[in-house]
Amino acid sequence: MSQIKFYNREPVPVEMHKVKIVQKLSLLPAKERLEKMKNAGFNTFMLHNGDIFMDMLTDSGVNAMSDNMQAAMLHADDAYAGSETFYRMNDKLTEIFGIKHLLPTHQGRACEHIIAQHFVKPGSCVIMNYHFTTSKAHVTRLGGRVEELVKDEGLVVKSDLPFKGNIDLDKVKACIAKEGADNIAYMRLEAGTNLIGGQPISYENMKAATELAKEYGIVTVLDASLLQDNLYFNKTREEGLKDKSIREIARMIADLFDIVYFSARKFGFGRGGGIMVRDEEMFHAMEDYITMFEGFLTYGGMSVKEMEALIVGFEETMDLDIISQGPQFINHCVKELDKLGVPMVTPGGGLGAHIDARQVVDHIPAEQYPAGSLVAALYLCGGIRGMERGTLSEERNPDGTEHIASVEMVRLAFPRRVFTLSQTEYVIDRVKWLYDHRHLIGGLRFVHEPKTLRFFTGRLEPVSDWPEKLIAEYIKDFGEDQ
Numbered sequence: 003m004s005q006i007k008f009y010n011r012e013p014v015p016v017e018m019h020k021v022k023i024v025q026k027l028s029l030l031p032a033k034e035r036l037e038k039m040k041n042a043g044f045n046t047f048m049l050h051n052g053d054i055f056m057d058m059l060t061d062s063g064v065n066a067m068s069d070n071m072q073a074a075m076l077h078a079d080d081a082y083a084g085s086e087t088f089y090r091m092n093d094k095l096t097e098i099f100g101i102k103h104l105l106p107t108h109q110g111r112a113c114e115h116i117i118a119q120h121f122v123k124p125g126s127c128v129i130m131n132y133h134f135t136t137s138k139a140h141v142t143r144l145g146g147r148v149e150e151l152v153k154d155e156g157l158v159v160k161s162d163l164p165f166k167g168n169i170d171l172d173k174v175k176a177c178i179a180k181e182g183a184d185n186i187a188y189m190r191l192e193a194g195t196n197l198i199g200g201q202p203i204s205y206e207n208m209k210a211a212t213e214l215a216k217e218y219g220i221v222t223v224l225d226a227s228l229l230q231d232n233l234y235f236n237k238t239r240e241e242g243l244k245d246k247s248i249r250e251i252a253r254m255i256a257d258l259f260d261i262v263y264f265s266a267r268k269f270g271f272g273r274g275g276g277i278m279v280r281d282e283e284m285f286h287a288m289e290d291y292i293t294m295f296e297g298f299l300t301y302g303g304m305s306v307k308e309m310e311a312l313i314v315g316f317e318e319t320m321d322l323d324i325i326s327q328g329p330q331f332i333n334h335c336v337k338e339l340d341k342l343g344v345p346m347v348t349p350g351g352g353l354g355a356h357i358d359a360r361q362v363v364d365h366i367p368a369e370q371y372p373a374g375s376l377v378a379a380l381y382l383c384g385g386i387r388g389m390e391r392g393t394l395s396e397e398r399n400p401d402g403t404e405h406i407a408s409v410e411m412v413r414l415a416f417p418r419r420v421f422t423l424s425q426t427e428y429v430i431d432r433v434k435w436l437y438d439h440r441h442l443i444g445g446l447r448f449v450h451e452p453k454t455l456r457f458f459t460g461r462l463e464p465v466s467d468w469p470e471k472l473i474a475e476y477i478k479d480f481g482e483d484q
């Protein structure tokens with residue numbers, strides 16, 4: 003079962019868990035939020051968490067653990083080498099993915115660092131359905147290049163396509179012909195494609211793409227960080243998989259790849275990461291990077307307590323009731339905002355609800371970061387922290403000009419099992435208010451711009467006094483103390 007039915011009203015998502023421990027939240031008065039935003043350089047990454055009411059920045063490392071995950075921590079076996087916890091974790095992942103060898107890492111980007119370090123040479127090309135910020139940065143750092151070959155319709159904001167993360171097989175063939183298979187370091191397919199709105203990729207598409215890669219001897223890599231949401235969509239949207247269990251689908255997907263890696267800050271409800279390697283020789287060739295950059299081979303930078311919790315978390319990921327929660331809450335948020343006329347990325351995906359900033363603030367030039375401006379405004383008007391996923395999250399072109407992102411979005415992430423439906427309704431209400439007052443939002447410009455991954459720590463300022471005017475209007479409707 004994945005959705006509770008209702009008797010005489012439209013169904014809404016119902017939490018399939020109860021709250022056992024809570025954290026108090028506070029909503030700062032509007033004018034104080036303006037001060038906090040100025041101190042944070044109009045970058046939501048730089049806000050302090052205590053100043054935030056709804057933290058929807060990310061679903062990474064902030065998912066709620068279950069009672070069983072917390073209880074499992076007591077079994078953790080502390081040892082520099084040979085921890086029993088590691089062998090239990092390896093066994094659980096082998097049981098799920100059918101791949102024997104595990105290289106543990108401290109988080110997802112560490113996996114990307116190691117995979118890129120092993121395969122990418124200057125001038126190599128890496129094929130992806132779509133890039134993720136850190137996965138691309140690790141390839142380009144080593145002089146490689148990313149070819150994003152998602153189907154064109156994946157970038158259409160408003161759509162009813164069930165699998166917008168699918169890769170275009172004709173583009174893959176053309177890319178192999180142009181580059182030559184030897185120059186392709188690997189093909190990386192991302193489940194739950196993050197930067198186009200957490201949109202899933204179908205099993206059929208992964209199968210066809212990996213078969214093509216294998217024909218040419220190209221190594222196939224699955225980024226399984228968002229696999230839990232992707233599995234829900236494979237099960238509920240993909241004809242032919244409706245009768246399969248989540249466990250069966252996970253195994254069918256993993257069977258297609260040489261390497262499966264994940265950020266356990268998403269996959270498994272904990273913190274950490276891992277690379278599953280099918281081929282023994284390849285596995286041994288990558289081991290040295292773990293001992294050099296991560297930790298010993300039986301913890302890889304993770305705390306054994308987290309690893310013990312993850313073992314239970316991986317098992318929970320095989321439970322349809324549990325993995326339905328995120329996509330159902332996101333779907334509710336997307337559908338309600340869509341009904342209210344707010345331009346949203348549809349259909350709702352995993353990981354979060356995504357607002358199409360390019361349409362909402364179409365008066366802000368691309369070089370003044372429309373999504374960056376909208377996400378700053380949303381903190382001012384509601385204490386809600388989202389994340390910019392657009393031009394600000396891109397690196398500049400080599401000639402210093404802006405690389406205008408193909409999609410310009412504000413992401414409202416739904417950390418798994420964290421927020422209730424009434425909190426979701428509050429977010430819907432404030433987004434609608436902001437949409438109705440969108441003409442008051444202005445652009446931003448950098449005052450401190452780091453060269454790499456600038457969105458994390460860059461500082462910006464508004465191009466005019468629009469934040470003051472926006473807050474004044476907000477106070478008229480909601481009062482000083484909200």
Ligand code: F0G
Nearest residue numbers: 060062109110111134196225227265267
């Ligand atoms: N791959 C995907 C698909 C991701 O979403 C992330 C992280 C990573 C790799 C890197 O993993 O953070 O553990 O190093 N996404 C986070 C986010 C940061 O907020 O979307 P990490």
